[in-house]
Amino acid sequence: MTRLPSLRAGEPVLAFDVGGTDIKSGLVDPSGAVLGLRRTATPLDPDDGAGNPERIVARLAELRDDYRREFPEVRPTAAGLLVPGIVDPDRGIGVFSSNLGWHDAPIRDLAEQCLGLPVAFNHDIHGSSMAEYRLGSAGRFRDVVVMIIGTGIAGTIIVDGRAHLAQGYAGEFGHSPVADGPVCACGAVGCLEAVASAGAIARRYTAARPTSAAPASGAHDVLARAQAGDPVAAEVWDSAVDALALSFTQVAAFLAPEAIIIAGGLSRAGDALFAPLRERVDRRLSYHRRPEILPAELGEDAGLAGAALFARARATATDGGAA
Amino acid sequence: MTRLPSLRAGEPVLAFDVGGTDIKSGLVDPSGAVLGLRRTATPLDPDDGAGNPERIVARLAELRDDYRREFPEVRPTAAGLLVPGIVDPDRGIGVFSSNLGWHDAPIRDLAEQCLGLPVAFNHDIHGSSMAEYRLGSAGRFRDVVVMIIGTGIAGTIIVDGRAHLAQGYAGEFGHSPVADGPVCACGAVGCLEAVASAGAIARRYTAARPTSAAPASGAHDVLARAQAGDPVAAEVWDSAVDALALSFTQVAAFLAPEAIIIAGGLSRAGDALFAPLRERVDRRLSYHRRPEILPAELGEDAGLAGAALFARARATATDGGAA
Secondary structure, eight states, X not given: OOOOOOOOSOOOEEEEEEOSXXXXXXXXXXXXXXXXXXXXXXXXOTTTOOOOHHHHHHHHHHHHHHHHHHOTTOOOXXXXXXXXXXXXXXXXXXXXXXXXXXXXXXXXXXXXXXXTXXXXXXXXXXXXXHHHHHHSGGGGOSSEEEEEESSSEEEEEEETTEEEOTTTTTTOGGGSBOSSOOBOTTSOBSBTHHHHSHHHHHHHHHHHSOTTSOOOSSHHHHHHHHHTTOHHHHHHHXXXXXXXXXXXXXXXXXXXXXXXXXXXXGGGGTHHHHHHHHHHHXXXXXXXXXXXXXXXXXXXXXXHHHHHXXXXXXXXXXXXXXX | OOOOOOXXXXXXXXXXXXXXXXXXXXXXXXXXXXXXXXXXXXXXXXXXXXXXXXXXXXXXXXXXXXXXXXXXXXXXXXXXXXXXSEEETTTTEEEEOTTXXXXXXXXXXXHHHHHTSOEEEEEHHHHHHHHHHHHSGGGGOSSEEEEEESSSEEEEEEETTEEEOTTTTTTOGGGSBXXXXXXXXXXXXXXXXXXXXXXXXXXXXXXXXXXXXXXXXXXXXXXXXXXXXXHHHHHHHHHHHHHHHHHHHHHHHHHOOSEEEEESGGGGGTHHHHHHHHHHHHHHOSSSOOOEEEEOSSOTTHHHHHHHHHHHHHHTOTTOSOO
16 A cells, blocks of 8 residues: 555654645554555646645645544644755745745745644655655665655755755755756756756657657656667666766765665666666775665655654654744 | 964863874963974885884874973873874774875874873864864854865865764865866876866976976966966966866755865965856856855964864863773
8 A cells, every 4th residue: 555664653643745746645643554645736826837835735734634534533743744945944944946936935834824733844855865764775874865866866965863954955966067068957057967867868868869769758768768779868878877976976075975875766777777876986986985875765655754754753842832 | 473273271282283294283281372383294114105103103202202391381181183094083093094105003092002191083184174163264154164275175074063074084075076087196087186286286287388387386386377377377277266166066066065165275375266266156056055165264283273172172071081
């Protein structure tokens, strides 16, 4: 029913992971089981497709009501809410989201009012990363980077067992320059995300493909074509792995993590990604500490697990309310 | 007599900053004044120029004896010892030094035996950085990077007020790739240090200069020639600033520090460095947090101040001895 690992016994909580397309939600019971895991459409403004924070929060309250009806015996004591973009968890602010179009939205306060529960508010990437750290393969390291490579590329830097957030600005690996081009959606030039994200791999192949070939349906399609002998697909895949190797080398020089954990869609490429990536990072490094490069263990619901973990921490925080 | 800021009142300690050429030393009295600040030659092996740890530590004991004679009223309760290379402060090990030629040398234990004092042992770059953080301009930030650009390039990452060391491997900004070449002394290709350190700027100019021009005496000489209209010098300086801007952009994307503080010889170039560097980093960034880019406040004796700070922490550590 769910690929989520057990969260162990604890406070019952609601968990929400709001994306640009859908909202993942679930109710975690006191045993740690996730009940009613589902995806529903993110309510977007019909005019411009923006995600009005009040409308989204109202949708979360509807979901809470659904869970009350379905599971009346489970009474959540807090909620965890993850959103994309730049997020300031300390102030509870959605600073900026290109997908959802908000600026400086006081989402945590809105959600607490609307849900009538204390809300742990954070960045979706950070939620997924921390779930991977607390429940998955990253947990045996003190200094580790979790990098999520999917539509975009971003991650969380864990230093001595603690996440380094920098008011939501840290871990933007995807928006670090690795090349002289192309121009990225963020406005900067040569960002890793514009070369090596799953989305960029599909786009770059589609733009460069012979006219006889169909557009790529995704990065895995590009990889399949490369493995079937398509030289354009092979070149796109190879250059993406090169860009990732360059970025991982920079991470190793700056931060010297014991490991870099790759999550997100691209991590499911397996050896076609990990074998050349490890080999190229190893070749680029000299005396540096060599990070293990490992796939994440949690699946695509890692964010929901992270929301639940944050919610439980919020439920048991000593202040019992604000902050 | 010394450019060091006051260390304030505290335990009297010995401070040593061992480099590949000389040892800086000083005695800090209970008021925080640095007495007998001096440089003496690092004793190197006459055959291969390597720095035998026992010989170096014996030299430190001679310096301690000198201070005893000169300042008999000051009785140090601990010593701080900084060395170059890869250093594991937790285990007290000099892991590797290309200058001094050691591998896995138990220098802290040797120094404690030879000096008869508890010894705080650390990396010279980290000592300088932490002095800058505790006594200089970096101190008003919680998330800050101190980057020392001199013969080499390395620094310290401070996350939420605490240094991120990673057993001595973190902060190797100079050995992160920024270009396809040249091969760096470390063995890797295109390291920042091989393009933009003060040493590399002088070397690159000297290699590329017209045969009628004299070799550069240092990076400041290259800058002076550029300002006097030498196009080769201008190109070398410009490409070094470009490489630094690229690296600072990567630091901003990964770590999002509030500020990057530049210390070391190159920081004394003033506006010729800071103005174009700030402008280029600003141009490269999009939604990222923009770091302030500031010169360090402490001079070349920052390392000695760091050694003294570490020694005082060691003197007042509750265990009073080992570790």
